[in-house]
Structures are given as structure tokens and as C-alpha cells.
Amino acid sequence: VNRSVANFVTAPPIPDFKNRSRNVQPLTGKSFDLTQAVPSYATFAKIKAELAKDLLEGRVDFYTEVPGLLELREKLCEKHPLLQKSDANRTLITAGANHAMMTALMCLLNAGDTVLLPEPFYFNYEMALPMLGLKGVFFQLDAHKGMQLNARDLVAFLETSARETKALVLITPNNPSGACYSPQEIHELLTWTSPRGIEVIVDETYLRFDPNHLAEPKLRSYLGKGLTLVGSFSKSFSLTGYRVGYLVLSPEQFTQALKIQDTMVICPSHIGQRAAIHGLEHCESDVQFQANRMAKLAQQLQTRLAALKHFQLVSQGAFFAYLKHPFSTMDAETAAITLYRETGILGLPGTTFGKSQQSFIRLSISNLDENQLKEAMDQLVDYDQRVKGARS
Numbered sequence: 001v002n003r004s005v006a007n008f009v010t011a012p013p014i015p016d017f018k019n020r021s022r023n024v025q026p027l028t029g030k031s032f033d034l035t036q037a038v039p040s041y042a043t044f045a046k047i048k049a050e051l052a053k054d055l056l057e058g059r060v061d062f063y064t065e066v067p068g069l070l071e072l073r074e075k076l077c078e079k080h081p082l083l084q085k086s087d088a089n090r091t092l093i094t095a096g097a098n099h100a101m102m103t104a105l106m107c108l109l110n111a112g113d114t115v116l117l118p119e120p121f122y123f124n125y126e127m128a129l130p131m132l133g134l135k136g137v138f139f140q141l142d143a144h145k146g147m148q149l150n151a152r153d154l155v156a157f158l159e160t161s162a163r164e165t166k167a168l169v170l171i172t173p174n175n176p177s178g179a180c181y182s183p184q185e186i187h188e189l190l191t192w193t194s195p196r197g198i199e200v201i202v203d204e205t206y207l208r209f210d211p212n213h214l215a216e217p218k219l220r221s222y223l224g225k226g227l228t229l230v231g232s233f234s235k236s237f238s239l240t241g242y243r244v245g246y247l248v249l250s251p252e253q254f255t256q257a258l259k260i261q262d263t264m265v266i267c268p269s270h271i272g273q274r275a276a277i278h279g280l281e282h283c284e285s286d287v288q289f290q291a292n293r294m295a296k297l298a299q300q301l302q303t304r305l306a307a308l309k310h311f312q313l314v315s316q317g318a319f320f321a322y323l324k325h326p327f328s329t330m331d332a333e334t335a336a337i338t339l340y341r342e343t344g345i346l347g348l349p350g351t352t353f354g355k356s357q358q359s360f361i362r363l364s365i366s367n368l369d370e371n372q373l374k375e376a377m378d379q380l381v382d383y384d385q386r387v388k389g390a391r392s
């Protein structure tokens with residue numbers, strides 16, 4: 001393993017790109033930051049009220065058990081579409097989903113192993129691979145098919161071009177495309193990967209915004225037998241600052257993961273864990289309200305962007321919209337900067353999510369409320385009508 005990570009892993013791309021866009025002034029005088037996925041709503045008031053009591057009564061001062069509070073693990077499992085209360089004994093609470101993924105990769109793979117990421121990918125997972133001495137192989141998703149996952153195509157790729165693959169990382173609902181994979185496709189994939197000892201790690205960070213996508217009872221029998229879950233409380237309860245997520249493994253893998261957890265963080269943030277407990281206990285209806293609101297936003301976006309003639313909405317979902325820009329000679333970064341200057345909409349260049357993504361821009365639409373989104377999309381449609389230099 002090359003230990004000097006700084007030499008071969010790119011800088012954190014969001015602050016890097018925002019720095020580069022800093023001296024560009026939108027012509028409209030107004031900007032919409034759709035770069036990083038941050039909920040448009042603050043941590044729910046009920047969580048804060050309960051946390052205030054926890055703080056004053058000294059309930060969050062000390063370490064918790066290494067895997068996290070049993071109460072949290074049990075509550076999480078009880079409310080999860082695939083898990084049961086008894087799965088608490090193989091559920092690890094982590095400092096967010098990124099930490100859960102690093103732990104999963106360390107637990108399930110050996111240095112030198114190959115991991116497949118569908119492209120466009122979530123950049124932090126591509127960055128994780130060389131840090132752990134892992135190799136990446138990339139499977140191009142098809143923009144014409146809305147960046148959907150097709151198990152048959154993926155298996156054909158594994159059989160012909162990526163035979164050395166030991167694990168796949170899938171994200172559904174997806175970042176960056178917003179696409180929600182069909183649970184039947186995931187199941188079909190598992191029927192091929194699991195008997196071959198290939199791990200499928202599913203990142204379900206945006207699960208609560210589309211819980212039906214894992215509602216396939218047949219998936220349960222693969223848990224810990226080729227299917228690993230990585231999740232987060234960051235987005236649903238708006239707890240990005242509290243750093244709390246989870247990882248569901250087999251009981252044997254869980255025992256291994258405790259060693260990593262103890263070495264890396266000892267335990268996840270105690271106050272973060274209490275925040276997640278209060279969220280699960282008191283905020284189901286708030287999450288549902290936000291999920292419905294965001295589904296409506298996505299609908300509103302789709303309707304409004306049907307008017308586009310040059311830009312094209314490729315896919316959209318729980319949190320994100322993926323746009324194809326019309327400038328055939330422009331790289332993704334220049335296109336994203338141009339869009340920002342002309343409309344005030346700051347999205348991330350597609351190349352943040354893979355070298356092949358020059359034609360795309362990702363918009364984190366759920367950063368906005370309804371009125372802001374309408375205003376931003378009006379700007380986009382207006383610009384689309386006067387765009388020059390577009391491919392035909």
C-alpha cells in the first residue's frame with residue numbers, strides 16, 4: 001500500500017470547486033448553492049429539545065459501548081424495511097455513512113482486491129479505494145436509461161471485463177444521479193454475486209426519502225451473506241453536523257469491525273447517537289413530511305424542465321438531479337461555471353463523479369425549498385432558451 005495518500009488521491013472536490021467558482025459573479029445577482037447535499041431544513045426541534053435535556057443532565061458526557069448504544073441499534077433495526085430487532089447484534093453505529101463505508105471496505109476486503117463502482121460514482125468512495133490499497137473498476141451507467149442499474153448488463157460486464165471483482169458498491173437512491181434502483185434488480189444481481197463470494201455493499205444514505213426501494217423481502221436472506229448495508233442519519237433527520245450513521249454486517253464480520261471501530265474512534269459521538277435515538281422516537285412524521293415535500297419538489301422540477309431544449313434532465317430522485325449540458329466542446333467544469341454565471345445555479349461538474357462524465361452537471365436540488373427551486377429552475381429554462389454553441 002502506498003502510504004502517502006496525498007500523492008494519489010484528489011483533494012476534497014466540493015471545497016476545491018467552490019473555491020474555483022468564487023470569483024465568478026452570477027449575471028442574475030443571485031446564487032443557488034446546489035453543490036453539497038445538505039438538507040434545506042434544520043435538525044428537527046424535537047431532537048434539539050431532547051438533546052438539551054441530555055446535555056444538562058449529563059447523559060452524553062462519556063464514551064458509549066464500542067458498537068454504539070444498544071437502544072439506538074435496536075430502534076434502527078425495528079424501523080428498517082429489511083431488518084429486525086435481533087439484527088442489532090450485527091449493526092455497528094458509525095460516525096456517518098462515509099465512516100461506515102471505510103469500515104466495510106476494511107472488513108470485507110484485502111489489500112490488492114478489486115472493487116466495482118458504477119460510474120458516475122460517489123467521489124469519496126473512489127477516493128477510499130487507493131487509501132486502502134484497493135483497485136477500482138468502473139461500470140458505465142447509461143444516461144439514455146436514466147442511469148438505472150440493470151443486473152443483466154452488470155453481470156455480463158463482471159463476467160467479461162471485471163472477473164477479478166471482489167465487491168461492488170451500489171448507492172440507492174443514488175448520489176449523484178438521483179436514480180432509485182429496483183430492488184428486484186439488486187436481488188437478481190445478488191443471486192449471481194453471492195454464490196461467487198462477491199460482496200455487494202449498498203449505501204442507503206437516502207433510504208428514508210424513498211423507503212420502498214428496499215422493500216423486497218427476498219433481499220433479507222442475503223444480509224451478511226453477500227449483502228452489506230451502509231446508512232446514515234445525516235440527511236433524513238438533518239444531522240449532518242452530528243456525524244452518525246450505521247453498518248450492517250454478518251455477526252462474524254461485525255466482530256472484526258469492532259476492532260476497526262475501537263482503533264479508529266473508540267465509539268461514535270455520544271450526542272450524535274442520542275440525536276438519532278430522538279429522531280427515531282419522535283420524528284417519524286417529520287421525516288415523512290420532508291420525504292413527501294421532496295418528492296413533490298422532484299415532480300415540480302421534472303414538469304418545469306420538460307421545457308428544456310438544449311440542456312437535458314437525465315435522471316432525478318430523492319436528493320439529486322443530473323443534467324446533461326449542451327456544450328459539445330466544453331469540459332464539465334467550464335460548463336458548470338458557465339451555468340453558474342448565467343443562472344446563479346452552482347452545481348458540481350460531472351467529472352467530480354468520474355472522468356467519463358464530461359457532459360453532465362449534478363444539482364443537489366433538495367438544498368432548496370419550493371420557492372427557491374422554482375426560481376432556480378426558471379433561470380435554467382430562461383437560459384436554455386438563449387443558449388448558444390449547443391450541440392444539435
Ligand SMILES: Cc1ncc(COP(=O)(O)O)c(C=O)c1O
Pocket residue numbers: 037095096097098099122171174175203205231232233234240244245
Ligand atoms: C451516497 C452518500 N454516502 C455517504 C454520504 C456521507 O454521509 P454521512 O454524512 O453519513 O457521512 C453522503 C453524503 O453526501 C452520500 O451522498
